Amino acid sequence: MALLKATKLSKVFGGLKAVSNFDVTIEKGELIGLIGPNGAGKTTAFNLLTGVYEPTTGEIEFDGKSMLGLKPYQITQHGLARTFQNIRLFSELSVLDNVKIAYHFHVKYGILESVLRIGRYHKEEAEIEKKAIALLEIFKLADKKDEIAKNLPYGEQRRLEIARALAAQPKLLLLDEPAAGMNPQETQELMKMIKWIKQEFDLTILLIEHDMSLVMNVCERIYVLEYGSIIAQGIPEEIKNNPRVIEAYLGEEVD
Amino acid sequence: MGNNKQVWQSLLACIAVYALMQALITFDVIGPFWQLNIVLVCINIILAVSLNLINGFTGQFSIGHAGFMAVGAYVGAVLTVKFQLPFIVAILGGAAAAGFLGFMIGLPTLRLDGDYLAIATLGLGEIIRITILNIPYVGGASGFMGIPRYTSFTWVFFLTVFTVLFIRNFINSTHGRACISVRENQIAAEAMGVDTTKYKVMAFTIGAAFAGVAGTLFAHYFYIAHPASFTFMKSFDILTIVVLGGLGSISGSITAAILLTFISAALAGYPEWRMIIYSLMLIVLMLYRPQGLFGNREISLKMFGRLMGGNKRGTTEGN
Numbered sequence: 001m002a003l004l005k006a007t008k009l010s011k012v013f014g015g016l017k018a019v020s021n022f023d024v025t026i027e028k029g030e031l032i033g034l035i036g037p038n039g040a041g042k043t044t045a046f047n048l049l050t051g052v053y054e055p056t057t058g059e060i061e062f063d064g065k066s067m068l069g070l071k072p073y074q075i076t077q078h079g080l081a082r083t084f085q086n087i088r089l090f091s092e093l094s095v096l097d098n099v100k101i102a103y104h105f106h107v108k109y110g111i112l113e114s115v116l117r118i119g120r121y122h123k124e125e126a127e128i129e130k131k132a133i134a135l136l137e138i139f140k141l142a143d144k145k146d147e148i149a150k151n152l153p154y155g156e157q158r159r160l161e162i163a164r165a166l167a168a169q170p171k172l173l174l175l176d177e178p179a180a181g182m183n184p185q186e187t188q189e190l191m192k193m194i195k196w197i198k199q200e201f202d203l204t205i206l207l208i209e210h211d212m213s214l215v216m217n218v219c220e221r222i223y224v225l226e227y228g229s230i231i232a233q234g235i236p237e238e239i240k241n242n243p244r245v246i247e248a249y250l251g252e253e254v255d
Numbered sequence: 256m257g258n259n260k261q262v263w264q265s266l267l268a269c270i271a272v273y274a275l276m277q278a279l280i281t282f283d284v285i286g287p288f289w290q291l292n293i294v295l296v297c298i299n300i301i302l303a304v305s306l307n308l309i310n311g312f313t314g315q316f317s318i319g320h321a322g323f324m325a326v327g328a329y330v331g332a333v334l335t336v337k338f339q340l341p342f343i344v345a346i347l348g349g350a351a352a353a354g355f356l357g358f359m360i361g362l363p364t365l366r367l368d369g370d371y372l373a374i375a376t377l378g379l380g381e382i383i384r385i386t387i388l389n390i391p392y393v394g395g396a397s398g399f400m401g402i403p404r405y406t407s408f409t410w411v412f413f414l415t416v417f418t419v420l421f422i423r424n425f426i427n428s429t430h431g432r433a434c435i436s437v438r439e440n441q442i443a444a445e446a447m448g449v450d451t452t453k454y455k456v457m458a459f460t461i462g463a464a465f466a467g468v469a470g471t472l473f474a475h476y477f478y479i480a481h482p483a484s485f486t487f488m489k490s491f492d493i494l495t496i497v498v499l500g501g502l503g504s505i506s507g508s509i510t511a512a513i514l515l516t517f518i519s520a521a522l523a524g525y526p527e528w529r530m531i532i533y534s535l536m537l538i539v540l541m542l543y544r545p546q547g548l549f550g551n552r553e554i555s556l557k558m559f560g561r562l563m564g565g566n567k568r569g570t571t572e573g574n
Contacts, residue, residue: 050446052442052445071445071450072442072445072446073444073445073446073447073448073449073450073451076445076446076447076448077448081446081447081448082446084442084443084446088440088442088443088446089440089443090435090436090439090440090443090444091439091440092439092551093435093436093439097432097435100429100432101432101433101435101436101444101447101449102447102448103429104429104432104433104436104447104448104449105448105449107429109428109429111425111428111430111457114424114425114427114428114429114430114431115421115424115425115428116424117262117424121428124429125428125429128429164447165446165447168447168448
């Protein structure tokens with residue numbers, strides 16, 4: 001059974017059809033790319049999947065359950081975490097606290113336990129701290145755990161955002177342009193890391209990306225979006241040679 | 256465990272401070288005027304720390320705190336005067352009533368952001384006051400008189416300690432982190448699985464409940480609860496303490512509450528100069544430390560250690 005299945009999704013803003021007839025099926029364990037020219041509606045599609053926008057029409061099924069009408073935090077609690085195109089860290093908080101917050105909905109102790117410091121409080125807090133530091137170690141951020149998030153260099157902020165999303169322990173990870181603003185070397189490292197975390201955390205990943213080398217190298221399947229609808233899908237080789245994709249990216253050939 | 260040691264140390268420090276103050280009061284070293292100001296300091300700390308939970312930690316700009324204080328004062332007074340119930344019941348009742356009202360008001364208004372929320376809470380504070388003004392049962396415009404003086408230094412001191420500990424422990428838990436994440440970035444908080452509405456309403460309810468406690472203490476110290484004590488000016492006084500101390504710093508709120516209460520007491524002898532000096536001070540502070548005295552930092556033993564270390568280095572360099 002498909003992990004994520006979106007059928008005939010559309011989103012209309014006033015008179016503008018930002019996304020229409022968006023059909024995506026993702027199997028468990030896949031690494032899927034979503035590409036398309038600027039303004040094609042990629043981020044809108046992400047926002048529909050994560051509940052930031054409510055779709056005008058269509059159906060989203062995740063892990064066999066309908067995600068329609070759920071709030072973003074409920075969708076995250078079902079196991080679908082994301083990063084943002086323009087980084088959205090908790091910028092005034094420490095690196096460690098950024099990651100700790102993502103464990104929030106897994107914590108079981110109540111308000112009374114936290115105020116009186118009894119019951120599960122100490123045990124669970126220690127556990128969160130341990131897990132968070134272990135995660136930061138994977139992302140090579142452990143030595144900066146007390147740094148304020150906004151003071152990190154750009155590439156590390158991107159890494160921290162992925163680490164934070166992983167702390168929510170998702171089944172499906174949505175990455176919105178993870179390589180935006182990175183230099184070729186950083187992109188290379190990121191590519192390796194994405195492949196690695198997919199293995200290590202037994203994840204399914206959907207990523208939006210502009211960097212073609214990254215998309216063609218890591219993605220197993222690619223969806224191409226133009227003017228809000230899917231115009232092509234397939235393995236990277238097929239996409240590279242698809243005339244409609246070339247047309248969308250480079251323009252029509254002149255006779 | 257180091258954690259336990261710290262708890263015992265702070266507990267001992269609290270008891271020592273209490274014993275010292277109580278002794279000074281019992282042996283009349285501290286006169287009635289300063290006694291009154293010490294009680295006011297404690298009430299202001301409760302108000303400021305609870306407002307800081309809403310404004311500083313959760314980032315929801317509320318300026319209707321005096322309204323919740325009024326609810327606590329009147330409900331507490333009704334319970335002791337009309338129903339002859341013990342003081343502790345009055346305090347709990349005042350807190351519950353103010354908390355419940357905070358919950359009811361919080362649900363609809365916390366959909367608003369920034370300026371709009373500020374205006375809505377300002378209006379709600381006034382609505383509470385005007386409503387009380389028109390209830391003859393609690394004395395209407397002439398105020399609720401004949402309240403017994405149950406509030407003593409012991410009551411305010413330990414309730415202040417309780418408030419500070421409650422809010423500090425709340426902030427340093429996953430629930431507090433959820434509140435702070437709402438302040439930092441609401442969209443990211445939602446994306447991380449935090450129910451932002453729930454935590455906004457929760458912070459608002461807890462803050463309002465402690466304002467209710469402060470209100471009950473206030474009414475049972477001054478023998479009277481009067482609508483004029485709970486105008487929006489009172490809300491601004493509390494807000495001034497919070498902003499001056501630093502949004503998101505409990506130690507800041509405590510320090511600012513002590514500082515401002517004593518300054519306004521010290522200037523009581525010069526009524527014509529009082530407001531001028533008071534406001535000049537605020538202007539100077541805002542010019543040189545717009546983030547408040549403490550920013551969002553807390554005083555800790557570690558900080559003192561660093562301060563001492565810094566001084567030592569300073570002197571060796573001097574030599």
